[in-house]
Amino acid sequence: MIQKIQINDTRFPLGKGAGSDAIHRDPIYSYAVTQLIDDSGITGTGFAFTLGEGNDMVCRAAQFYAEQLKGRDIEELMSDFGAVFNRLSNEQQFRWLGPHKGVIHLALASVTNACYDLWAKKRGVPLWKLLTDLSPEAIINTLDLSYLEDELSRDQALQLFKDNYPGKETRKGIISAGYPGYDTSIGWFNYSDEKVRENSRRAVAEGFTAMKLKVGSPDPERDIRRSHIVREEAGNDIKVMLDANQQWSLPQALKICKALQSMRPYWIEEPTHPDDILAHKTLADAIAPTKLALGEHVPNRIIFKNYLQTGSAGFIQVDAVRVGGVSEFITVSLLCRKYNIPVVPHVGDMGQLHQHLVLFNHISMGHEALFLEHIPHLQKHFVHPAKIESGVYKTPMEPGSSCDLKPLK
Amino acid sequence: MIQKIQINDTRFPLGKGAGSDAIHRDPIYSYAVTQLIDDSGITGTGFAFTLGEGNDMVCRAAQFYAEQLKGRDIEELMSDFGAVFNRLSNEQQFRWLGPHKGVIHLALASVTNACYDLWAKKRGVPLWKLLTDLSPEAIINTLDLSYLEDELSRDQALQLFKDNYPGKETRKGIISAGYPGYDTSIGWFNYSDEKVRENSRRAVAEGFTAMKLKVGSPDPERDIRRSHIVREEAGNDIKVMLDANQQWSLPQALKICKALQSMRPYWIEEPTHPDDILAHKTLADAIAPTKLALGEHVPNRIIFKNYLQTGSAGFIQVDAVRVGGVSEFITVSLLCRKYNIPVVPHVGDMGQLHQHLVLFNHISMGHEALFLEHIPHLQKHFVHPAKIESGVYKTPMEPGSSCDLKPLK
Structure with a gap:
């Protein structure tokens, strides 16, 4: 039974230039953390991600939601979590x-994620194992x-799991192989050209097969120059993604995206405002076969x-610490599966939670195991930091969702 | 010069059943109020509207924005407010x-609206007069x-004002005639059938030429029955609007909207989720010529x-205490003018602020003077409550935007 609630406003200033992009010049990576403390002594931990200012408001709202779960048994709660979420x-x-x-x-994400973490810890298994072992009906109930x-009835959702049951055992091979990662930290916006070149070279040496550069400069020539620096270091086989962080208007995006095609980007991410569905559609049609990624x-x-x-997104970057947590992440992944669009999460969680979720998406839903973003900046703050070796996420084996943070000194 | 900031969390419990709709069963009408106190002793007041819980967070965020305006001169601020807003x-x-x-x-709305109020008070004129007297360039700068x-460049926005300059003097006739109102309080969701009938009769007697009923019941038969009660009392000439407050899925909306067409609704409002642009498009096409209203x-x-x-909205109900305040309200109204779609604001402000804005939209932009929603529940709390006589808003003449609230006892 959930007996106690603890909400923590946790902020981590970053090193110089790290985390910077065209819009977010000086972020403070922060978590609004929900802890649900069970009467058996187990603590479920979940969080939402913010860039600092206002993290306290997310905590305040998380408190509001979490209070409503006091006295509830986690197994009983999760047996019908879809209704709870609603x-x-x-x-x-x-x-x-x-x-x-x-x-x-965001606050609901924090609380929802704490529920899934508590659930997995109570069962003594990593979240990916809990989810992949659930029956389709039990998943849909969450x-x-x-x-x-109009797009995904309960029956259709069930059918998606059933259709992908064949091959599930084979796809479990990913557990020992590990899920591929890609490196976002080579090319933060404020890094110099030389640092970008150096980081690209290092990422190649470390075994990454994909990496990402921040673009969206007021001077498009800077973007083009830097993107070719990365391509030079990466060679032809490594995937290079470009991320504009919403910096362009549609007319700008149409022009600059075409100019960037010469370096063969694997995707162009967040070209313009994330609410502008029709602008993305216009742009996607104009630059095909180059694809857009969005969802952060x-x-x-x-x-x-x-x-x-x-049909405006070639890749969907849903983030379980932005949407209403694991539950809505799975819902969106099901929608993507129906449309055959890969899910490549944005990792506001630094990949801690998402390493579980992409394994589930691949094993149970049949999503392609493409790669998962890797951002190393907060590793030292986690009790069980994600392990990346030779560019691959090693499958986490501890119970829960790997989201416990070390106590702040 | 803005010298002091005061933010107030102001909540007004309503009478039994008032304000209720299919989703909001028991709201507490609340304002996150920003006061910008000028060194000349004048106070600019603006607010955002909420339904109670969480109003404190909007206040917290308003404080963050308002602090950044300290020390600024209001005329200088408003000469380039578009850049400030950005x-x-x-x-x-x-x-x-x-x-x-x-x-x-929401918080930005509160602060923005306080700026416009202070601006009008400093000039000693009602906001509608300040706005209608501004040059197109001066408006666009805000x-x-x-x-x-892709849709509204600065030049195109200027041209819209210039195109509508002819007729401006004639349209000023609305100032003495008054802007028509419509009555939303006849048919709150929790009201009994008898009370709805009685209220409809009273509204007709009071001179309203339009009124609105809340629908979206789990039992569609209730919606249909009550809508015909209002039509009976209203007769054929009075416009009757139906408001589902997002309660329907798309398949439900398709079915129920068709069943409701028999009572000839003037519009059907918020049929489904406000983020679902494509669902509204599908529905609008299916029930034409019946029109949808949305934007709250x-x-x-x-x-x-x-x-x-x-092309999914027949009426746009942008609310200046939901979007980023007066500035973004005007921007949206310009877009609507381009598309020839009437702006009929949702009045989270109870019409206090919007009575100014619809006059401006009509006089300067050439929008049709359709009617403005009227909700009487908070009248006694305003220093200058909107005056409705024979179903018509009497033009406010006091300086500012009519948003000052009486001190709480």
């Missing part, structure tokens, strides 16, 4: 502040499919549904 | 909590048109742009 996310006064977006939805009735700032399943319906 | 709304850490939506964007480059929960100009581009 009720919490539609709380009639709080809902006005969204609905299903912004501070309150999801809120409301407002998706998309708050809920309904907007993802619209992106999928318009 | 900078505040893209503050690099806070932005992560949106962007441009949820708690932080707007942030970023992410609209749409947080920013970019999503409104998408709604207009898909």
